[in-house]
Amino acid sequence: MNILKKICKTIVNILLVLIFVTPFYWMFLTAFKTISQTIQMPPLFYVLDPQWSNFSQVFEKIPLLHMFKNSVLISAGILLCQAITVIPAAYAFARYKFAGSKVLFGLTLITMMIPSQLIFLPVYLLLSKLGLINTYASMILPSACSAFAIFMLRQTFMQIPEELVEAARLDKASELKIMLKIMLPIARPTVTTLALLTFISSWNDYFWPLVLTTNDTVRTLPLGISMLKAVDGAVMPYHIIMAGNVLLVIPIIIAFICAQKQIIQAFTYVGEK
């Protein structure tokens, strides 16, 4: 009975892994195919003569390094801005009882329910009036704060025992010190997870960069990848697009591997509550 259970469990696990790994395998595989191999039926599950030139073609077709730099700067800028705005806000909502705090928190949550497609035109016009189109500021400012992150971090801060904060206050620690030295380290798994989620969403963001740029100055990698598929014709160059995608996801995979332990902790922590 036990063996049967184990076998079932293993099969389910293998299936789960396959579901997650197959798309990645297919992406890597296609990145090494020739154009006719990409649309061959039945499909090829391996390639014997990997086409490394697909990658060099990506570099020829789009200013990849420039876009990579833009993606890094913009993602880092958004992370920094959110750190500055989210942490104090979450701390205030979690630890202070002030007049209107509930209303303000409610307002913050409401902002999560409004799709960005609804506000892109006013934001575009505003940024264009400020002369910020095609600047890094225009890419960072719309994401400089996150209601979701405030909400998540507030929940974590609220779980931290009040005694710890009081003990710190008795030792005459300033509010800033309490927030940074006591609350933040305890909330580290949540902060890491939020940072990773923010990084991934800003790294992969397509909509804002598409709307807010008219030239390559601050265009990011996802726009570059979509440029690869913008060919006026019937035959889509999937091999080049996938080579570009491989280059796009590598930083995310690295970031995920680095933060993996923290993420698991964060979810376990939330689960235990």
Added chain:
Amino acid sequence: MKNFISKVVTTMLIATMGVSLAGCSSSEPTTTSGADVSAEAASQETIKLEFWYSWTDQIQENNINLSNMFNETIGKEKGIEIVPVYQGSYDETHQKLQASYIAGQAPALSVMEIASTKLFAENGIIKSLDDYIDRDDLDVDDFYTGLTENCIVDGEYYGLPYLRSTPILYLNKTLLEQAGLDPVGPATWDEMAQYCEVIYNELGIVGLTNYSYDWVFEAFFFQEGTSVLNADETATNINTAEGKKIFSYFQDLIQNGYAKMYAGVDSSKVAVDVMNQNTAMWFSSTGDLTKYITLADESGFDITASYIPAGVTYGVPTGGCNIVMTTGLTPAEEEAAWEFMKWLTDTEQTVYASIYTGYVTTRQSAVETDEIQALFEELPEAKIALDQLEQYGHGRPMHSRYAEVKKEFVNAMDAVWVNNADVDTTLAETEAKVNAILAN
């Protein structure tokens, strides 16, 4: 809302940072908004103009190369610098052009998909070129008539033909020969049906593959001596004897297994069937010629091309883009933009673009050049495409809501050819919907 609230909070916090970032990036050399351009022009006496284009690949290279050639010759002489900027597909370019126009940051020059010319002209975003054409006595009659039809709105030119194409019939020569058919291809729709039947019987595959392709759909109507919309674009001709004939013709082929139709969203499946030799004939743009030759080479078969078969006559729409100038430029900028447009669409440059990209040459004088004659020798299919354009090319409908109309046509094709809906009811419904759109 998210941004409204968050911005109130965050703008104060990071104002300094935002300003410094903006400062950093505005020193980037490629930042050339409308305002920057005129400021720079005044200081350096060189007029810098943005030229927005669509698509990557050879098309992108062609646009960059031609801009550079202009900058190094006439541009240098007259103090004009063209900055080519990529914007995505045609739809994306149009959307960005509208948005940037509203924000007062429109480029001086842009490519424009031909069917959208009227919409942009009526909204005052692009400029009539008649004064310049008259002043410089530009020989617009040298352009093929099928190409200029979509440049003209209310009798005035709003664009010049640039990267243009027509649909043609592609044939897998190897398969046709295997089936014992003449690889020249079917000349009429009756012959097309015979070809399909023979291919099905001899090789066990469909003769023709297509998808709900609005552009080729327009060709079918031209071949019946009519058009998808009536002459003043107030009603559709879909629910007529000709329309019913077209829909029933393909429905019969499909039901017999002689032809295969994919839904509009599955257009990429046609190339898969072509590549795997599961079909012998398909429709595509003249611009795809070199790509299909590459695919065929890699897979070991030969391809050729012919006119799309005739009904009562031959006939095809034209496609691709014109080059247009936006409104709101200073007289000096306008003059500079016109200089580039004129140069870009001249014989020598259309020859260059045609050879580089596979689009058709736009001027009749280009055919006489040695380069084009050499191209015809090397690639006889290119001549077929150009002959078809010269004799049977038409403009596309330009109604400002034609984009919505096209979707209804695609829905009708999907319904009848993919989901086997009844022809009469589908066409009656589509007619009602389309006429309602056109009336608005």
